[in-house]
Amino acid sequence: MSTQVQLEIFEGPLDLLLHLIKKNEVSITDIPIAAITEQYLATLEVMQSLNLDLAGEFLVMAATLIHIKSRMLLPAGDGTTEEDDDDGEDPREELVRRLLEYQRFKDAAEKLGQREILARDVFIRSGTPVEDVPVPNLREVSVFELLNALKRVLERLPKENVHEITLDKITVREKMTFLLDTLRARSKVLFDALFAEVKTRMEVVVTFLAMLELVKARAIRIFQDELGGPIQIEAAAGMDEASILPVISTGEEDHGT
Amino acid sequence: MEREEVKSIIDSLLFVADGPVTLQRFQEVIEGSNKDEIRSALVELQKELENGPRGVRLVEVAGGYQMRTAKGNAEWVKKFLGGRPARMGRATLETLAIIAYRQPITKAEIEAIRGVDVDGVISTLLERELVRAVARKDVPGRPFLYGTTQQFLELFNLKDLTQLPTLKEMDEITLPEIPGETIPIENTEEC
Numbered sequence: 001m002s003t004q005v006q007l008e009i010f011e012g013p014l015d016l017l018l019h020l021i022k023k024n025e026v027s028i029t030d031i032p033i034a035a036i037t038e039q040y041l042a043t044l045e046v047m048q049s050l051n052l053d054l055a056g057e058f059l060v061m062a063a064t065l066i067h068i069k070s071r072m073l074l075p076a077g078d079g080t081t082e083e084d085d086d087d088g089e090d091p092r093e094e095l096v097r098r099l100l101e102y103q104r105f106k107d108a109a110e111k112l113g114q115r116e117i118l119a120r121d122v123f124i125r126s127g128t129p130v131e132d133v134p135v136p137n138l139r140e141v142s143v144f145e146l147l148n149a150l151k152r153v154l155e156r157l158p159k160e161n162v163h164e165i166t167l168d169k170i171t172v173r174e175k176m177t178f179l180l181d182t183l184r185a186r187s188k189v190l191f192d193a194l195f196a197e198v199k200t201r202m203e204v205v206v207t208f209l210a211m212l213e214l215v216k217a218r219a220i221r222i223f224q225d226e227l228g229g230p231i232q233i234e235a236a237a238g239m240d241e242a243s244i245l246p247v248i249s250t251g252e253e254d255h256g257t
Numbered sequence: 258m259e260r261e262e263v264k265s266i267i268d269s270l271l272f273v274a275d276g277p278v279t280l281q282r283f284q285e286v287i288e289g290s291n292k293d294e295i296r297s298a299l300v301e302l303q304k305e306l307e308n309g310p311r312g313v314r315l316v317e318v319a320g321g322y323q324m325r326t327a328k329g330n331a332e333w334v335k336k337f338l339g340g341r342p343a344r345m346g347r348a349t350l351e352t353l354a355i356i357a358y359r360q361p362i363t364k365a366e367i368e369a370i371r372g373v374d375v376d377g378v379i380s381t382l383l384e385r386e387l388v389r390a391v392a393r394k395d396v397p398g399r400p401f402l403y404g405t406t407q408q409f410l411e412l413f414n415l416k417d418l419t420q421l422p423t424l425k426e427m428d429e430i431t432l433p434e435i436p437g438e439t440i441p442i443e444n445t446e447e448c
């Protein structure tokens with residue numbers, strides 16, 4: 001692929017349509033549906049080929065466009081269609097209304113963004129929250145490092161083939177509670193220490209899942225001091241607080257669902 | 258109480274306040290003063306800061322008064338505070354604009370306007386306390402109705418909601434020029 005692909009970020013199908021309408025210098029109230037539909041679909045193809053996560057809404061709009069296009073082909077006032085038979089009303093009308101309404105708020109959003117925004121343009125005394133203050137000397141752990149750490153834990157388990165006939169006694173939920181309790185007692189826990197007492201594969205996996213659930217709920221954070229260094233787990237504050245306060249270990253278990 | 262004295266006290270109060278101070282609050286603290294005195298002292302202070310070689314401004318925001326740094330000094334203040342500056346993504350701004358103008362509004366109604374799912378944006382906005390659920394709509398499912406908060410006004414330097422510019426009428430809408438620059442492809446979920 002030698003061609004330079006330049007693709008704007010579209011906030012959604014309406015945004016993309018407005019872009020195409022503008023690019024083609026056509027009137028929003030008289031959209032050449034066939035041409036615009038074609039370009040719309042072509043853009044979707046590019047997005048797909050780039051493995052961009054295409055929101056379902058883009059596809060719904062594609063269907064809507066094709067539908068409008070087909071209705072445009074029908075003679076006006078032909079009462080043969082079972083649905084959408086609305087006395088020769090322009091099939092584009094509803095779409096035009098939505099586009100105009102969206103453009104209206106796009107304009108409003110732009111104006112809002114030009115205001116003197118706190119913590120961007122103007123600041124207040126002390127504690128103006130500045131986003132994402134980096135925690136010194138800590139780096140986030142990648143999924144691969146986590147999986148490697150998990151692999152090491154699993155390898156450490158006793159090799160003797162103890163038959164695990166214990167039923168599913170430990171649940172992810174219990175482990176989540178356990179992990180949060182541990183973190184409340186000590187603000188930081190080493191990844192390895194977490195698995196020190198764990199004896200079975202099942203428990204390792206459940207503990208690991210519990211940890212991931214808590215990360216997802218933003219209740220804990222996983223860090224290491226340096227690449228390959230020991231992986232540490234700490235309680236995270238709520239998102240906002242987390243960005244201004246270094247370490248907080250308030251009960252965050254409410255998030256742990 | 259002397260006029261200059263009132264002004265001086267207000268100056269001090271504004272300095273220590275951790276949020277916008279209402280006229281009412283000034284009056285409670287500065288005994289024997291009336292609202293007119295306080296208001297004119299505030300206006301004077303505002304002018305002095307505006308016209309003098311000062312790096313702070315007195316702004317009327319979210320129903321009160323607050324000292325804020327001068328916009329022209331933003332670069333230095335940011336450097337001093339460190340960290341990455343607050344960003345306002347388009348998804349955030351659009352959703353906020355819709356809520357601000359159409360409140361109280363449900364998530365489904367916002368999605369109908371934006372044409373995309375706003376789950377993630379809404380939860381971030383709720384987390385940042387820029388919007389809040391104000392009620393439930395009396396329709397099946399009883400969905401939450403969202404509205405903007407004091408923090409929203411503070412963030413955008415707005416005195417109150419009436420300060421929002423009026424929305425364009427439908428027939429005034431023209432499509433803006435397409436910006437020449439293109440944005441690198443990345444996740445647009447930011448705020």
